[in-house]
Amino acid sequence: MMSPDPNFLHSTLGLSQIPRWNIFFPCNSTKSQTHHFSSLTHSGRSEIFRVSGPETRSQVGFPFAKRVGSSTSILPSGSWWALPELREDGAEPTAAMLALRRMWELVADERLVAFVAAGSLVIAALSEITMPSILAASIFSAQSGETVAFSRNALFLLVLCLTSGICSGLRSGCFGILNVTLVKRLRENLYTAILFQDISYFDKERVGDLTSRLAADCQRLSHVIGNDLQLILRNSCQGTGAIINLMALSWPLALSALVICSILSAIFLVYGQYQRKAAKLIQDFTACANDVAQETLSSIRIVRAYGTGKKEFGRYKQLLQSLAFINVRESVASGFWNLIFNTLYRSTQIFAVVLVGMSVLRCHVTVEQLTKYVLYCEWLIYATWRVTNSLTSLLQSIGASEQIFQLMNLLPSDQFLAKGVKLERLVGHIQFANVSFHYPARSMMPVLECLKFSIEANQVIAIVGLSGSGKSTLLNLLLRLYEPSSGQIYIDGFPLNELDIRWLREHIGYVAQEPHLFHMDIKSNIKYGCPTNIKQADIERAAKKANAHDFISSLPNGYETLVDDNALSGGQKQRIAIARAILRDPVIMILDEATSALDSESEHYIKEVLYALKDESKTRTIIIIAHRLSTIKAADKIFVMDDGRIIEMGDHEELMRNDGLYAKLTKIQADILT
Numbered sequence: 001m002m003s004p005d006p007n008f009l010h011s012t013l014g015l016s017q018i019p020r021w022n023i024f025f026p027c028n029s030t031k032s033q034t035h036h037f038s039s040l041t042h043s044g045r046s047e048i049f050r051v052s053g054p055e056t057r058s059q060v061g062f063p064f065a066k067r068v069g070s071s072t073s074i075l076p077s078g079s080w081w082a083l084p085e086l087r088e089d090g091a092e093p094t095a096a097m098l099a100l101r102r103m104w105e106l107v108a109d110e111r112l113v114a115f116v117a118a119g120s121l122v123i124a125a126l127s128e129i130t131m132p133s134i135l136a137a138s139i140f141s142a143q144s145g146e147t148v149a150f151s152r153n154a155l156f157l158l159v160l161c162l163t164s165g166i167c168s169g170l171r172s173g174c175f176g177i178l179n180v181t182l183v184k185r186l187r188e189n190l191y192t193a194i195l196f197q198d199i200s201y202f203d204k205e206r207v208g209d210l211t212s213r214l215a216a217d218c219q220r221l222s223h224v225i226g227n228d229l230q231l232i233l234r235n236s237c238q239g240t241g242a243i244i245n246l247m248a249l250s251w252p253l254a255l256s257a258l259v260i261c262s263i264l265s266a267i268f269l270v271y272g273q274y275q276r277k278a279a280k281l282i283q284d285f286t287a288c289a290n291d292v293a294q295e296t297l298s299s300i301r302i303v304r305a306y307g308t309g310k311k312e313f314g315r316y317k318q319l320l321q322s323l324a325f326i327n328v329r330e331s332v333a334s335g336f337w338n339l340i341f342n343t344l345y346r347s348t349q350i351f352a353v354v355l356v357g358m359s360v361l362r363c364h365v366t367v368e369q370l371t372k373y374v375l376y377c378e379w380l381i382y383a384t385w386r387v388t389n390s391l392t393s394l395l396q397s398i399g400a401s402e403q404i405f406q407l408m409n410l411l412p413s414d415q416f417l418a419k420g421v422k423l424e425r426l427v428g429h430i431q432f433a434n435v436s437f438h439y440p441a442r443s444m445m446p447v448l449e450c451l452k453f454s455i456e457a458n459q460v461i462a463i464v465g466l467s468g469s470g471k472s473t474l475l476n477l478l479l480r481l482y483e484p485s486s487g488q489i490y491i492d493g494f495p496l497n498e499l500d501i502r503w504l505r506e507h508i509g510y511v512a513q514e515p516h517l518f519h520m521d522i523k524s525n526i527k528y529g530c531p532t533n534i535k536q537a538d539i540e541r542a543a544k545k546a547n548a549h550d551f552i553s554s555l556p557n558g559y560e561t562l563v564d565d566n567a568l569s570g571g572q573k574q575r576i577a578i579a580r581a582i583l584r585d586p587v588i589m590i591l592d593e594a595t596s597a598l599d600s601e602s603e604h605y606i607k608e609v610l611y612a613l614k615d616e617s618k619t620r621t622i623i624i625i626a627h628r629l630s631t632i633k634a635a636d637k638i639f640v641m642d643d644g645r646i647i648e649m650g651d652h653e654e655l656m657r658n659d660g661l662y663a664k665l666t667k668i669q670a671d672i673l674t
């Protein structure tokens with residue numbers, strides 16, 4: 001099996017697939033004395049660099065012995081252990097304190113629960129750590145026939161047992177509540193912060209990355225309170241109790257136990273770091289593998305049609321190899337850790353028995369003290385291990401929280417902050433005054449240049465032009481999805497950016513070029529964004545005007561049919577989207593005709609919709625981007641766009657007489673259709 005090919009990973013995944021880390025993956029190197037690493041960076045750039053070292057075969061490891069290569073490479077710090085590099089996300093202690101404070105602010109409402117959690121944690125820990133001492137005392141008091149002391153100890157044990165049981169239950173329940181509250185509030189705040197960003201923000205960010213912040217990263221943070229913090233506090237209490245008890249028994253013995261714990265902690269820190277790095281890589285590569293599988297399976301028709309099944313399997317297999325590469329190393333490291341931990345732990349017991357046994361023989365300590373020493377040593381070692389483990393995990397989880405808090409710090413778009421003007425009545429007069437625009441993501445590429453026109457209320461305006469000439473962009477500005485780079489747009493004489501955008505959008509009906517249906521029934525899709533008191537009769541009326549009623553009624557569940565983006569044809573989706581826009585009874589109707597709607601049915605259908613919209617008492621300004629020019633002959637005015645400018649303007653007859661681009665496009669389409 002080959003090691004993962006970095007160039008493959010780079011070209012097929014881009015870096016967006018591995019969102020958060022700079023990953024350096026060891027390449028296959030059979031002869032050279034150096035490691036080649038390929039870095040997959042955020043910019044998608046692939047860098048190769050070398051690290052000197054012994055000969056390696058950084059292959060995945062099956063069969064294991066064959067893959068290990070030279071025997072020295074598997075020794076600690078040997079080249080076999082090299083994992084892909086990634087940006088450390090463990091938080092600094094100061095950043096950790098800040099993050100913990102923010103988390104506390106999110107759960108501060110539940111402070112009573114927090115105090116009960118902390119209180120029960122301390123009481124349970126103290127009860128548990130007192131037990132070994134009383135247990136030993138009970139046994140030895142029974143052995144020496146001290147009935148009163150035995151009964152007192154047994155009763156005390158019962159009380160400790162009850163308190164630790166009740167308090168442990170309270171502790172887990174309360175920490176659980178805090179945990180759920182934290183994750184819920186994190187997700188609420190994060191989702192709101194994302195939802196109210198400018199549209200240009202979504203041009204830069206991948207939806208997959210944002211949803212991963214919401215799902216995986218928030219879930220990961222839940223470990224902080226539910227697990228890490230709880231375990232750190234609990235084991236610190238128990239560890240301190242164990243040390244105090246050991247000190248009370250004999251301070252030289254207590255110091256020797258502490259030395260063993262320090263050695264174990266140091267080894268664990270090294271192993272823990274390796275293990276967490278491996279865990280993060282496993283998480284990332286699993287996510288990549290899932291992405292590839294999701295992409296392939298959701299495009300299965302294209303994959304089948306182009307016969308790329310094997311290639312897609314290859315993509316997936318490469319990622320599985322990367323996963324196996326890391327998993328094998330992680331498993332071997334875990335084996336080493338278990339070996340060291342168990343050996344040291346058992347040798348501590350032997351050491352204690354030998355050392356303290358000698359003291360017993362010399363009558364310096366009693367057998368009861370020896371028993372207590374062994375028991376508390378055990379507690380101390382486990383407590384040290386758990387504190388070290390949870391502390392590393394806490395810092396890692398908090399490291400992951402940085403991006404969440406950064407996102408939560410984003411201010412909502414100005415559109416939602418500003419309190420704009422609500423006009424008494426919207427008439428539908430639109431004016432573009434020297435409007436120029438470039439997308440924020442492509443600041444060097446002007447898309448619209450010095451647009452200057454006005455549209456009277458109740459007019460039907462058609463916008464035509466070659467693909468990429470800026471038609472949809474013009475509508476995006478009118479919907480205020482983006483702000484013009486220069487110039488001003490006026491609605492009924494008011495600058496667009498001074499109007500209350502929510503109010504304005506209530507009066508605009510918009511049908512996008514690629515209409516999107518939500519995963520809900522047709523009825524809910526049609527009334528999406530309308531007030532809740534819409535009647536079924538209103539929905540059906542809108543559907544009839546959009547020519548959607550007949551096909552909806554023919555479905556087995558009619559308006560109750562559950563749909564999504566895949567369950568209907570393009571034309572049917574377009575009709576539902578039009579019904580949705582009509583139901584709003586908009587003053588300004590914006591229709592971005594689907595590029596694919598170049599069939600003969602579409603001609604009648606667009607005409608019918610325009611007719612239905614005009615055939616009403618209400619004044620309505622209609623702007624339609626038309627790809628099929630014969631559909632818009634009757635428009636009051638036609639704008640012809642080319643390369644971000646309006647190069648011709650007039651009605652059908654005028655433009656045909658002009659014999660410009662419009663006339664040329666009309667003739668070409670007529671020739672194609674005859």
Ligand SMILES: Nc1ncnc2c1ncn2[C@@H]1O[C@H](COP(=O)(O)OP(=O)(O)OP(=O)(O)O)[C@@H](O)[C@H]1O
Pocket residue numbers: 203439441442447465466467468469470471472473474513595
């Ligand atoms: N979100 C975006 N970020 C950057 N550039 C964009 C974005 N959307 C569109 N563009 C670019 O802006 C230009 C105009 O695109 P627009 O979608 O407005 O053209 P169009 O005339 O509507 O095309 P079509 O008829 O094919 O729908 C194109 O060059 C396109 O690549």
